[in-house]
Amino acid sequence: MPKYGMTIDLDRCTGCRSCMVACKIENNTTQNAFWMYVFRLEEGKFPDTKISFLPRPCQHCDNAPCVKVCPVGARYKREDGIVATDWDRCIGCRYCEVACPYGVNSFNYKDPKKSQYMDWEDPDIQVATAGAVPSWANPSLNEKYGSENRSIAGSNHIKGVMEKCTFCVQRVEKDMLPACVDTCPTHALQFGDLDDPDSAPSVAIKEKDGFKLLEDRNTQPRVTYLGSPFGPGAREIERPSVKD
């Protein structure tokens, strides 16, 4: 059984945010939901400023606070290291979201089909799409995955349940890379089996010093950052606008 993990080389990241877009397209996440998010950070005072970027997927922690608090076992840790959310079982208490130190969860506060970027039921749009399958009807997102055979892939399913990054389980199980990793133009993101010393992330970890995000919280993330961390005075700039 592979133990998946990711490395993010901060020196290579240019902050282009194409991983965020790839994630949205692959998983059909709704407006305001950013399973992959790239912080654009600024430190110092003009003109002595330093810009840095911090991609933030779910950290798929080995000691995940969200898994511990889920009252019904909808949030669970798979044998391959992925922290999954069963949207068939989630009761929508949002305890996982409250418990997560990284703020990676997004809740379907309304019917997700109503918070898509495009209204597929609009007659004008139906003419343009010529009866194409709406993105949320992507059949691979509705399949069940893993030995547990549970509904854990993709976003946009039902209102009142929690969702988050799945490491693109629907792709990984077909031996493909997560969408964000596949898209990154600078190979800042690497994904693979951390138990395999020759896998891309294992090699990257050997070659460069790294750190884990909020390591002092003892969450034991499966995402390793390579390069230097952002400074304590870093503030966020260029946030995506959110819509209520």
Add this chain to the structure above:
Amino acid sequence: MATLTNIPVLPYGVGRIRRGWIASAAVLLIIFVVGVFAYSRQFIHGEEVTGLFDVGTRGGAPWGLYVVFVVYFVGVSTGLMLIGIVAELLKIGHMRSITRIAEGLAIISLILGALSVIVDLGQPLRGIIGFFQYARPMSPFFGTFTLVVSGALFASVVYLFLTVRPDAAILAKRKSGLATFYKWWASGYQDTPAERARRERSSIWLAFGILPLRILAYSTLGFVFGLQVGRPGWQSALQAPGFIILAVVSGAALLILVAAAARRIPGARDELSIPTFSWMSNVMTVLLVVYLYFLLAELLTTGYTSTEASWRVTDSLLTGQYAVLNWVSIGMLVLATGMGGWQMVMRNYSLSMMVAAGGLVTISAILQRYLIIVPSLTTGALLPYKEGTYAPTLIEYGVVVGLVALGALMFLAFLKLVPILEIQKEND
């Protein structure tokens, strides 16, 4: 007792529906229906109709008013049950007259607490089934549900059943429309000395069981917050003990308010006398001092040892977006402590002053819960997210007010079924 001889069949207005009762019930029913309507909006459209948003990029609070009232209602219930049981166990004479009110209110507010959890869920129907099907003991919520909602509710109902049984046996002998109901409640109880001893023994053992169960149960609700590594401002060993202290304080405050209102019930005025109220006022005042001490200890600990993130939460309470609410709330607690302390020192108790203190504490206890829960969510981010905000919407207020109205309705019904004061001593 002199007052009781004036009452024809059932004492304390039990079983008799008057115009005032109908009018209050009607008003409460209307408010409750408004609450149901508000909840129906949320049920249909999802929680987008509330002021709740995701933490992180959305900068909101995923828990808000509903969770505040889960903590408040369950807290009041815990406090009332503890007061009722301790009064019964220690046989504090002046407190005997309010134990029945305390037990009834405790059960009602526990039901309201459970309902507040349900209205907070994104998938309420799944929640009800899921807890039976998939419950995980690792989650602090498991304790909340098994201990608080099922264990404590069951134990409290059995306890009330046992304590009311002798009264039911007396009332079953009187001719009234409720005779069958009391016969069922008395279930063969004759009040013989042997039976009385057995009943007392079983309620004392039950009380000994309920006492630690309630403390443990409400502590798990404190642990829901206190055990989180991801929320600065919540991690504190004082979280659970603070919850228990504030629970008894808010329970005593509500009891003062309700007992003062209950003095209008025919025949109850003499029993619900100033010494009874002064006992409750003293309990409230002493524990208020303990709570204020906890607040100070917490502030000093955070002030000296906090990380940058947890100081941000504290700072939002001291000078930031929650400062006004926080200082108003603390001011009210201090004022109530002063009022209670003054009366205690002067040994001169005034009912209106105690009721005013009870009102101040009730409002402030709700605010305190809000100030524990919300600031950590909106300002406690560990990654450089922007500071968030939370403002409850009319729907949320509507649902909460509807729940309070439901509780008041249940209490009105309780008044008409169960004598609000023990009548057994009439036969003694």
